Amino acid sequence: MIAISANIGWNILNFRRPVIAALRDAGWTVVVLAPADEASDGIRALGVQFVPIRVDSSGTSIARDAHLLIDYWRSLKSLRPDAFLGFTVKPNIYGSLAAAGLGIRTVNNISGLGTAFLRGGPLGWLVRRLYRLALRRSAKVFFQNPDDLKLFVDGGLVREEQAQLIPGSGIDLEHFRPSGTTRNGDDRFRFLFVGRLLRDKGLVEYAEAARLLRPGWPRVEFAILGFAGSDNRSAVPIAEVERWHAEGIVTYLGESEDVRPFIAEADCIVLPSYREGLPRSLLEASAMATPMVASDVAGCREIVRDGDTGFLCAAQSAESLAEAMQAMLRLAPEERSAMGARARVKVEREFDQALVARAYLQALQ
Secondary structure (H helix, E strand, O other): OEEEEOOOHHHHHHHOHHHHHHHHHOOOOEEEEEOOOOOHHHHHOOOOEEEEOOOOOOOOOHHHHHHHHHHHHHHHHHHOOOEEEEEOHHHHHHHHHHHHHOOOEEEEEEOOOOHHHHHOHHHHHHHHHHHHHHHOOOOEEEEOOHHHHHHHHHOOOOOOOOEEEOOOOOEOOOOOOOOOOOOOOOOOEEEEEEOOOEHHHOHHHHHHHHHHHOOOOOOEEEEEEOOOOOOOOOEOOHHHHHHHHHHOOOEEOOOOOOOHHHHHOOOEEEEOOOOOOOOHHHHHHHHOOOOEEEEOOOOOOOOOOEOOOEEEEOOOOHHHHHHHHHHHHOOOHHHHHHHHHHHHHHHHHHOEHHHHHHHHHHHHO
16 A cells, blocks of 8 residues: 655645556555545546545644644555555655554655745754754655755755656646647737746746736737635735736636647646746647746756747846747747747656656655
């Protein structure tokens, strides 16, 4: 039996299907530990056992985190899995601590560093200490970009022999593929931001860049597709996004379970994030042969090659972002099409989800 845990069921359902399928095909029974939410039924439909566990993903309460550690201990002691696979910060810390105490083999995936880690201060110091304690007995710690791997190794949070680079959560190249369709008679150029409505994703800079560009490019649309209402500390209030929409600065498209039709209708995907593990939205855009503009930070630069598959800009700079978006606008349509085609080739070579599944099977041998 293999136990898998993440801070929300949506993460499991959207990002971990290939690993779950590979484990089941290899003969493993899989059990998922995650909060009960709207994704729970979808998780059960994957043919796995579901065990609800309460995770306050963004909270800083010591008491609640202590209860989470106890919940992991009780659940893992009852299940007695052969291995525990942790995703996202609190499962990686508290799930791994419980698994280590019970002698259960652990494999972690550092898919992103989290706001507390990045901003430092007393909370950042505590998170680093907890990581060092939780990961010391892990059999393998996967990282999604070389910057994060180096940061953990150099900081003494993991040993070099534990660390391994993998291509994010991978991408389903059959599910995400070039649409082969043309826009429905709409000659407007559409930029599209896909992601949670967070300041750390560069959403405010995106709106500011749109404000800078709109006077000179009246036929350009700046669209946003993403989940609102996150409890993340860097969340942008939906009221602020709706105000931008009302001003005519951006077009807010709401949320969607299937992003493919929106990417197919976009001319360029934009992600001006402050830092990433390996951003799913850029993998999806690449797989659908769509050129990109992204910030020159860890995670993004692994996917976007400046001037080749898109353009990179400075993080936290609306002016730099606007310049990169304007460079995209000035390309001829065939040049943008060639960029997208090169992006598709890159993900085919480097980010196929089968590579991720294979790494997990090897780690569990």
